[in-house]
Amino acid sequence: MNFESKIRQTISDSDKTIDKEQFINNLTEARFKHKLKRSQAFSGILAICLIIIVGLTSYFELDQGVIQSGRNYYFIDRNISYSDFDKDNYNNDYLLDDLAIYIIEEEDDIWTAFSFLDEIEFDNFINYIEEES
Amino acid sequence: MKKDRELIQDFQNGDEEAFNELVRRYLDLVHGFFQKLTNDEMEAEDLAQTVFIKLFKSLKNFRFKSEFNTYLYRVNANTANTYFKRNKWRNILHLDQTVEPTYDDNEQDKEWKKEELWNAISKLPKKQRSVVMIRISEMLPFKDIGNILHMSEGTAKVNFHHGIKRIKTLLGIVE
Numbered sequence: 001m002n003f004e005s006k007i008r009q010t011i012s013d014s015d016k017t018i019d020k021e022q023f024i025n026n027l028t029e030a031r032f033k034h035k036l037k038r039s040q041a042f043s044g045i046l047a048i049c050l051i052i053i054v055g056l057t058s059y060f061e062l063d064q065g066v067i068q069s070g071r072n073y074y075f076i077d078r079n080i081s082y083s084d085f086d087k088d089n090y091n092n093d094y095l096l097d098d099l100a101i102y103i104i105e106e107e108d109d110i111w112t113a114f115s116f117l118d119e120i121e122f123d124n125f126i127n128y129i130e131e132e133s
Numbered sequence: 134m135k136k137d138r139e140l141i142q143d144f145q146n147g148d149e150e151a152f153n154e155l156v157r158r159y160l161d162l163v164h165g166f167f168q169k170l171t172n173d174e175m176e177a178e179d180l181a182q183t184v185f186i187k188l189f190k191s192l193k194n195f196r197f198k199s200e201f202n203t204y205l206y207r208v209n210a211n212t213a214n215t216y217f218k219r220n221k222w223r224n225i226l227h228l229d230q231t232v233e234p235t236y237d238d239n240e241q242d243k244e245w246k247k248e249e250l251w252n253a254i255s256k257l258p259k260k261q262r263s264v265v266m267i268r269i270s271e272m273l274p275f276k277d278i279g280n281i282l283h284m285s286e287g288t289a290k291v292n293f294h295h296g297i298k299r300i301k302t303l304l305g306i307v308e
Contacts, residue, residue, distance in 0.1 A: 003306075004268075011170075017161075018178065
């Protein structure tokens with residue numbers, strides 16, 4: 001007997017039959033498990049990507065203008081526009097006029113307010129009052 | 134009875150029962166191949182299952198460039214190669230379980246165990262291993278083996294010759 005035949009003889013001693021229907025059932029189950037695992041892995045990867053994107057976005061957003069003082073961090077908003085104060089009159093002079101009116105209205109003693117405006121050499125409002133009277 | 138080609142086409146059109154019919158038709162061939170390769174019945178069934186799961190995924194894009202039979206043998210050979218690679222690492226990690234050849238006085242007539250034989254086959258280079266595996270388990274002609282493994286008939290013969298020579302050395306058989 002040549003070597004090839006001897007090899008065949010060695011390996012051919014185990015011809016057991018298999019239950020085909022049982023095998024197909026197991027196969028179907030295995031296929032669904034594979035599919036489920038794949039979709040779970042895909043969802044996991046997607047979730048990780050989302051967390052990374054949200055994390056990086058938050059980090060870069062929060063990091064803008066951070067001021068460290070000791071162990072505390074302070075954040076400032078650089079995007080304050082004049083429109084927040086007065087949408088129609090965003091000119092500097094009008095803003096200061098508004099502030100002056102606010103000071104006068106809030107101060108109990110009007111003369112203290114006037115002397116303050118005089119100190120900071122803000123004459124517009126005083127002139128306006130004088131012209132009115 | 135429908136031909137393989139028709140069943141594959143039906144499967145490609147969404148009929149999963151056509152795939153099950155293919156499984157019924159080729160299960161003995163695939164399971165028999167892995168039964169020869171391993172002593173463990175469960176492992177043979179697992180490997181057969183792996184082959185059919187691979188087929189389930191790949192048959193959807195099958196373009197009929199080769200016969201389904203040829204394609205199936207190729208998938209078998211690739212799965213067996215993966216199995217040997219996995220076992221190689223397993224043996225490296227559990228050195229005590231590696232099967233060593235047993236020597237007796239009459240080297241020429243000695244009977245080797247199946248594990249010893251497959252252990253020797255697993256040590257062959259991939260091409261030689263694939264040719265030897267298909268030749269000894271399926272007894273296919275070298276022309277068909279060449280078709281399955283994308284090589285000429287002559288190359289298949291040469292690989293088989295070198296493979297057998299190496300197996301003899303590994304099993305300690307003196308010519």
